[in-house]
Amino acid sequence: MRRLKPRLTVIGTGYLGATHAICMAVLGYDVLAVDCDRAKVDALAAGTVPFHEPGLPEMLRKALDSGRLRFTTDLAEAGAFGDVHFVCTGTPQVAGSMAADLSQVEGVVRGLAPHLTRPCLVVGKSTVPVGTAARLAELLAGLAPVGAAAELAWNPEFLREGHAIEDTLQPSRLVFGVASETAREWLEAAFRPLLTAGVPCVVTDLATAELVKVAANSFLATKISFINAMAEICESTGADVHELSTALAYDDRIGGRFLKPGLGFGGGCLPKDIRAFIHRAEELGTGESVSFLREVDAINQRRRSRTVDLVREQAGGDLAGVRVCVLGAAFKPHSDDVRDAPALDVARRLHEEGASVVVHDPQAMDNARRTHPELEFADGALEAAAGAAVVALLTEWDQFRGLDxxxxxxxxxxxxxxxxxxxxxxATWRAAGWTYRALGVA
Structure with missing residues (x-):
């Protein structure tokens, strides 16, 4: 008999999985979180979040104290415990290709399936190429002892780093990709508090659910790159990209969100997701339909090159031996994530041109040191800036906005x-005697 409140497992305790497991336990569900990394499991079980996300350490402690959240490395234990299994593993870009690496997601399905001996639902939350869910559903049914009673659904995530708790507990929408009424009922039971609170829910097929996340990320990336393309035009014509953006924002068909010119996007989602989307469309023979995303990606990369150009110009045309202070390492504020971080990419390029680069970031220093040991690092902005010929603000932390x-x-x-x-x-910086240059400003 199906439980009114299903027991949940969350497989993969990275950024997505840990956040989902913690928040679902706080919502009142019994949750077993699974990861193959024993050190990560032990840290979470001891109350330590292994990445920076505002409010999550306190939420983890609340979940642990409730007794509703446990951690394990054992998929057999997960199979025996759970009614609804959330798959939250990564889908990084394949080295040397634009394709998504699905080995972690498929590995979870292959590893979990043999332990599914009663009706249950396996729910993918990872961002995958369209068509993946249908293939995994067949794999799951073929490997599980319970057969087709182990169903598969897709429930894409829409987390923003720095706002993950809000986006889990008060999401803008839920998307349920299902192939049966039974799967829909399982998901409704697993998200009952959110549905009761009035969170909009779109129930659709597996393929559409897979497309929602990559389509959303592609649209967002396009909007960011659009205003940065306009910034390129403004720089060459003397126009003001900020006033242009303000004027565009008054058009309610366009809106002002993400129409801010700058260094562009990075992180572990947008860049690899749009590239995987291009790759999958080409596999399907519909590559021309998303060919514009190649230029979206190219515009984003050009912002990094243009930033290096501006620093070089401010250094007198040659970076060899020039000390440059880089403020920022994370791909965005309120995060310690340095995956495909524009700030560190610019810092690396400056270093390769011979600059002596000193980096400071409020949260991402440890990750930045691991990924870019060739750079120098400082514990504060003033220390990083000491003796610098040029200061480059590359991540918009509030601490940097407030510098004197x-x-x-x-x-x-x-x-x-x-x-x-x-x-x-x-104007304030110029009044203090600084030469001020910004992307999109002639």
Whole structure:
């Protein structure tokens, strides 16, 4: 007999999985979280979140204290425990290809299926190429002792780093990709508190559910790259990209969100997701329909090159031996995620041109040191800026917005700042004696 409140497992305790497991336990579900990394499991079980996300450590403690959240490395235990199994493993980009690496997702299905001896639902939350769910559903039914009673559904995630708790407990929408009424009922039971609270829910087929996330990310990436393309035009014509953006935002068909020019997007989702979308469309013979995404990606990369150009110009045309202070390492504020981080990519390029690059970030220092040991790092903005000929603001942390240009000017070798995120008040910095340059501003 099906439980009114199903027991949940969450397989994969990275950013998505850990957040989902913790929040579902706080919502009142019994949750068993699974990962093959024993150190990560032990840390979470001891109350330590292995990444930066505001509010999540406190939420983890609340979940652990409730007794509703446990951690394990044993898929057999998960199979015996759970009614609804959420698959939250990564789908990184394949090295040397635009394709998504599905080995982790498929590995979970292959590993879990032999332990499914009663009716249950396996729910993919990972971002995958369209058609993956149908293939995995066949694989699951073929390997599970319970056969087709082990159903598969897709429930894409829409987390924003820095806002993950809000996006889990108060999401803008839920998407249920299902192949049966039974699967829909399982998912409704697993998300009952959110549905009761009035969260909109779209119930659709597996393929459409898979497409929702990549379509959303592609649209967002396109909007960001559009305003950055306009910034390129503004720089060459003397137009003001900020006033252009303001004027566009008054059109309610367009809106002002993500129409801010700057260094562009990075992280573990948008870049690899749009590339995987292009790759999958080409496999399906419909590559021309998303060919524009190649230019979206190219515009995004050009912002990084243009930032290096601006720093080089401020250094007098040659970066060899020039000390550059880089403020920012994470791909966005309120995160310690440095995957495909524009800030670190720019820092790397500056280093390759001979600059002496010193980086500071409020949260991402440890990750940045691991991925870019060739760079120098400082524990504070003033320390990083000491003796610098150029300061480059590359991640728009509030701490950097609030820097005092007069105080910073006392420690640098040259008062020159490149604001790649358009986060500073240029007039204030110029009044303090700085040469101020920003992307999209002639």
């Amino acid at each position: 240009p007069v105080r910073l000017g006392e420690v640098v070798a040259g008062r020159s700042v490149v604001d790649a995120r358009n986060a500073l008040d240029g």
